[in-house]
Amino acid sequence: MxxxxxxxxxxxxxxxxxxxxxxxxxxxxxxxxxxxxxxxxxxxxxxxxxxxxxxxxxxxxxxxxxxxxxxxxxxxxxxxxxxxxxxxxxxxxxxxxxxxxxxxxxxxxxxxxxxxxxxxxxxxxxxxxxxxxxxxxxxxxxxxxxxxxxxxxxxxxxxxxxxxxxxxxxxxxxxxxxxxxxxxxxxxxxxxxxxxxxxxxxxxxxxxxxxxxxxxxxxPATDIPEEEAPPPAPVPTLDEQQQMQLAKLQKHMESGGYRYTGLTIRELAEQLDTREHLLRTLINRHLGYRNFNEYLNQFRIDEASARLADPEQAHLPVLTIALDIGYRSLSPFNAAFKRRHNQTPTEYRRDKLPA
Structure with a gap:
């Protein structure tokens, strides 16, 4: 050698x-x-x-x-x-x-x-x-x-x-x-x-x-004993412009902005007329999300849960609801839904709407 x-x-x-x-x-x-x-x-x-x-x-x-x-x-x-x-x-x-x-x-x-x-x-x-x-x-x-x-x-x-x-x-x-x-x-x-x-x-x-x-x-919190866990990092204070941007973001999402199929953070930034890196920081540091799809899933699964529990929409197939709220197919919807509720959309609907 x-x-x-x-x-x-x-x-x-x-x-x-x-x-x-x-x-x-x-x-x-x-x-x-x-x-x-x-x-x-x-x-x-x-x-x-x-x-x-x-x-x-x-x-x-x-x-x-x-x-x-x-x-x-x-x-x-x-x-x-x-x-x-x-x-x-x-x-x-x-x-x-x-x-x-x-x-x-x-x-x-x-x-x-x-x-x-x-x-x-x-x-x-x-x-x-x-x-x-x-x-x-x-x-x-x-x-x-x-x-x-x-x-x-x-x-x-x-x-x-x-x-x-x-x-x-x-x-x-x-x-x-x-x-x-x-x-x-x-x-x-x-x-x-x-x-x-x-x-x-x-x-x-x-x-x-x-x-x-x-x-x-x-x-995970379970990985560190409570007495050894460091205190949570303080959330940065929002300035006036960030507060306006956050309010604009929340209003846009509450009005159904999350329903765009295949929505990316770049497209959302364009819709809000802001820079992508600023939007990333806002969602991560101030709203606590580590992944943009996780952020979208919060809104999408909320709507899906309400619609699956609605007797007037009991006739709608699960796939139709998944496509309506922005998913491309049933598989990612099922996975996201099960992570939230620990059961499939069909099982959730069965529990909420017993025959």
Whole structure:
């Protein structure tokens, strides 16, 4: 192993360990924080492995396991970061399980395998790992424009552009050079990129925006004992212009502005003749919503609940009501309604309008 790789990988590991310590101290109680710590530990192990003597048996598996889990942990972290109101999909555990199984079979199978079988499992593991990272990047990209938390929007962009792309490049390079000589300089270049990313992450977490991760993650009250919970942040005082804008927004929404199908925050800002970033701040900081769709759902589900409980509208199909209040289809309406009432629209109507 070249001295250049040892130097840059050592620096990257030190910086990543510092970042993992910071996340552990502040966010270890959160599931998202724990998955992020696992990602950081996995990257540290990945950079250390080429500097160690060949490891076999249980020790080899234990050293490689954090590396194997990085793509899954990355997807789980992005889901908790961006889809805080939705449970992780059950089907997601299938590709995660396959990725882990294929990776272990490729390098740490308890049963001796032939070279051809190892190559098959290796290619399958690379394919599933790329798929998990791709799903994580899709999660980061999904509903990006609906996100009202400015720090989280920045974090999404950083993860999407830098970390996600880096992981895709690394796994693609592994596949490309798995059965051919690695050109001189490639390992050192890889370590240099890792150290630069690690340095940027530490500067961002520790100096430029130390509260960014905390602002981005939703922290349930149950995760922190009441006596340790910090006091709620004071709501910024509205100036006269903001008060007028807030009154205009509330009047527009109460008159049915939320019924526009596929309404975006940019379109709403145009309807109110205001700037998009000012409207984001108003809804997030003064009304307490972290996602624009969550804000719209508050009005839409209120109207749907009233109409489903109205005997005069009992003849209307649920789909008709969903389309009337701004949903494109029944599925997102059902999901939003169930999050509010813990029952489907049909079950709610049955309870409110017994035969």
């Amino acid at each position: 070249t001295s250049g790789y040892l130097f840059f990988s050592g620096g990257a590991c030190a910086l990543l360990l510092l970042a993992a310590t910071k996340v552990s101290v502040n966010h270890r109680r959160l599931a998202a924080g724990r998955w992020l710590i696992l990602v950081l530990i996995g990257v540290i192990c990945y950079l250390l492995l080429p500097t160690l003597p060949p490891l076999t048996g249980l020790m080899g598996l234990l050293m490689h396991l954090p590396v194997i889990l990085v793509p899954a942990a990355f997807w789980l972290f992005t889901h908790l970061l961006c889809r805080e109101e939705e449970p992780f999909p059950r089907w997601g555990w299938i590709p995660i399980g396959l990725s882990i199984a294929f990776s272990i079979a490729a390098s740490h199978s308890p049963i001796p395998l032939g070279r051809s079988a190892e190559e098959v499992f290796f290619n399958l593991s690379q394919f599933t790992r790329l798929g998990l990272i791709g799903l994580g990047m899709l999660t980061l990209h999904g509903q990006f424009h609906s996100d009202l938390v400015e720090e989280r929007r920045r974090l999404r962009a950083i993860l999407l552009i830098a970390v996600g792309t880096y992981m895709l490049i690394v796994i693609s390079a592994e596949s490309l050079f798995a059965y051919r000589p690695v050109p001189n300089g490639v390992p050192t270049l890889h370590a240099l990129l890792a150290s630069l990313l690690s340095l940027a992450a530490c500067l961002w977490l520790l100096a430029l925006s130390p509260s960014a991760l905390g602002d981005s993650l939703l922290q």
